[in-house]
Amino acid sequence: MTALGSEHITHIQSIAQQARTAMNKVLDGKDHAVRTALLTLFSGGHLLLEDVPGVGKTLLAKALGRAVGGSVRRVQFTPDLLPSDVVGVNMFNQEKQAFEFRPGPVFANVVIADEINRASPKTQSAMLECMAENQVSVDGTTYRMPQPFMVVATQNPVDMEGTYALPEAQRDRFTARISLGYPSAEAEAAMLDHHVESDPLASTPAVTTLQEVTHARDLIRHVEATRELRDYIVALMDATRKDPSIALGASPRAGVHLLRTSKVLAVLAGRAYVTPDDVQQLAVDVLSHRIVPREGDDPQLAASLAADVLRRVPVAGR
Missing domain, CATH: 3.40.50.300 (P-loop containing nucleotide triphosphate hydrolases)
Structure with missing residues (x-):
């Protein structure tokens, strides 16, 4: 490893x-x-x-x-x-x-x-x-x-x-x-x-290789994710499932994807560890399509409910 x-x-x-x-x-x-x-x-x-x-x-x-x-x-x-x-x-x-x-x-x-x-x-x-x-x-x-x-x-x-x-x-x-x-x-x-006069894709260079991306x-x-950070993600998932405005909450896979993308964001920020801020930046984009509101499967409403959950769930130590 x-x-x-x-x-x-x-x-x-x-x-x-x-x-x-x-x-x-x-x-x-x-x-x-x-x-x-x-x-x-x-x-x-x-x-x-x-x-x-x-x-x-x-x-x-x-x-x-x-x-x-x-x-x-x-x-x-x-x-x-x-x-x-x-x-x-x-x-x-x-x-x-x-x-x-x-x-x-x-x-x-x-x-x-x-x-x-x-x-x-x-x-x-x-x-x-x-x-x-x-x-x-x-x-x-x-x-x-x-x-x-x-x-x-x-x-x-x-x-x-x-x-x-x-x-x-x-x-x-x-x-x-x-x-x-x-x-x-x-x-x-x-x-x-x-x-209009040219194809912008034609001049788009390959800046890396497939092997580098895979590596x-x-x-x-x-990238390190502490137990407190993982517990925070679990708390977010659980909150979507208990929200009375949400008919179907986020799945366990949603938490896995949220942690994976948070690790990428941490590296792009120059860190080898994930912070709650990384999770919060990505939570709405990662969770909203997995949430089904009781009032109807509306994307904007789902995003709003995900943002509400994010505001309600406390971050440990804050």
């Missing part, structure tokens, strides 16, 4: 900052989304982007893949999409007189699941194994996903006709859910300057 030294922290900070800078050149005024995408990548998780069309959801995922030198594949989810269209299928090779596995688009470092809520529940569930286990099973054979592996799924919260709401079990696989929102007037003017993930797992 490799210890996390100061030289490792400095190196991870460097590559994360370079990636953040490169992505921000593509996504004007979306630094929070860029930072969350990088936190999710380095924590080994997946990201759910819920917003209206045209605000840069797909561009964010593509920029992330470019910055880390990884492969990017896009799947447009539609009602007629089959599970085999996502994970792949065994095809008979006439020359070899044998079946061969043809991998689906899910075999990439960054997979863009575009409008994931437009596919049937059967096809949506095809994503579950690869997101949770980093593998898929086809006709009894298991195939490992490339590493690092990250799903960036998008869904449109406005046009709900012909869509299938993501079940709680699948939403729980996503580390965080964010909305990009419309750009500021200044950022939108910059888009008109830079995005950084392994190192970040060794």
Whole structure:
């Protein structure tokens, strides 16, 4: 087991900052989304982007893949999409007189699941194994996903006709859910300057390698989290389950994802230990999509309830 030294922290900070800078050149005024995408990548998780069309959801995922030198594949989810269209299928090779596995688009470092809520529940569930286990099973054979592996799924919260709401079990696989929102007037003017006559992705450099990202993930797992810090996270989870305004609280997996992303945030801040402030910065993005309010499954209400829980639960020693 490799210890996390100061030289490792400095190196991870460097590559994360370079990636953040490169992505921000593509996504004007979306630094929070860029930072969350990088936190999710380095924590080994997946990201759910819920917003209206045209605000840069797909561009964010593509920029992330470019910055880390990884492969990017896009799947447009539609009602007629089959599970085999996502994970792949065994095809008979006439020359070899044998079946061969043809991998689906899910075999990439960054997979863009575009409008994931437009596919049937059967096809949506095809994503579950690869997101949770980093593998898929086809006709009894298991195939490992490339590493690092990250799903960036998008869904449109406005046009709900012909869509299938993501079940709680699948939403729980996503580390965080964010909305990009419309750009500021200044950022939108910059888009008109830079995005009309040229493709901003074309000039996005690879600032690191897949091997470095995978190694950084392994190192970040060794960031220290005290018993008091872990108890604080458990208290947050428990508070969501006991809140009378919440029909379904955060799962145990939510606490695991919150701690993992908090460890990444600690390293990017130059520390080898997690603080309650790290947890508080990320709690709403990590918990809100896992919370189902009693008044209806509304994203903004869920985020508000998560923020209320965060304010109520005391931090030990404060």
